[in-house]
Amino acid sequence: MLTASGGRQAEDGERRTEDRVQQIGPRVGMRLIHMTHTEHRGSNIYHYYRIQTAWVDRPPQGIRTGSLRCATCGDMVGFRLRSRARAKARQRLWLALGLIAITTLAVTIAITARMISSGSGGESRTLVPAALAVVALIVSVLLFPSEDGVTLARFRGSGPHGFKPMKMRLAWSKPAATDRPARAEIVFQDSDPPAP
Numbered sequence: 001m002l003t004a005s006g007g008r009q010a011e012d013g014e015r016r017t018e019d020r021v022q023q024i025g026p027r028v029g030m031r032l033i034h035m036t037h038t039e040h041r042g043s044n045i046y047h048y049y050r051i052q053t054a055w056v057d058r059p060p061q062g063i064r065t066g067s068l069r070c071a072t073c074g075d076m077v078g079f080r081l082r083s084r085a086r087a088k089a090r091q092r093l094w095l096a097l098g099l100i101a102i103t104t105l106a107v108t109i110a111i112t113a114r115m116i117s118s119g120s121g122g123e124s125r126t127l128v129p130a131a132l133a134v135v136a137l138i139v140s141v142l143l144f145p146s147e148d149g150v151t152l153a154r155f156r157g158s159g160p161h162g163f164k165p166m167k168m169r170l171a172w173s174k175p176a177a178t179d180r181p182a183r184a185e186i187v188f189q190d191s192d193p194p195a196p
Contacts, residue, residue, distance in 0.1 A: 029053045030081070063086065077161045084149075098137055098140030
């Protein structure tokens with residue numbers, strides 16, 4: 001049975017660990033997201049997307065920049081494609097940030113508990129480090145599993161486009177039956193890298 005991320009489910013229906021973290025290989029399926037519209041239903045907000053996947057070889061080293069034509073609107077969307085080594089380095093960066101945040105949060109909680117139990121006061125001094133650790137942990141949890149080495153070339157001026165939905169479980173394409181595969185038109189801004 002295929003899951004939304006393309007991974008396979010185990011016999012017992014549970015997802016395997018390797019399906020929860022983006023696998024980084026020599027090729028990447030760039031998922032170009034075009035947000036079609038947003039609906040407000042009561043207190044809920046629903047974002048609807050069209051998702052286009054374009055397969056491309058990673059550069060042997062460094063970063064390549066290029067543009068991919070959006071199959072929904074026809075705009076050329078700039079992207080940065082990192083080599084396998086750089087993509088894995090970014091993945092390790094998000095993991096390290098998460099581990100540092102967990103450690104900082106644990107130490108801050110321990111220091112605050114010791115201050116409270118000793119009655120020395122000053123617990124409010126640990127509020128800012130704890131809040132920063134929580135923010136860093138949230139960023140790490142959101143970015144580590146989905147890091148694939150593909151980002152927008154410009155964050156501003158990209159319109160309704162992105163290379164990953166903000167929340168994969170909320171990525172809808174409605175109606176799904178009208179999504180048609182489109183030939184990917186990719187233009188790189190540099191020449192092909194030499195083969196290793």
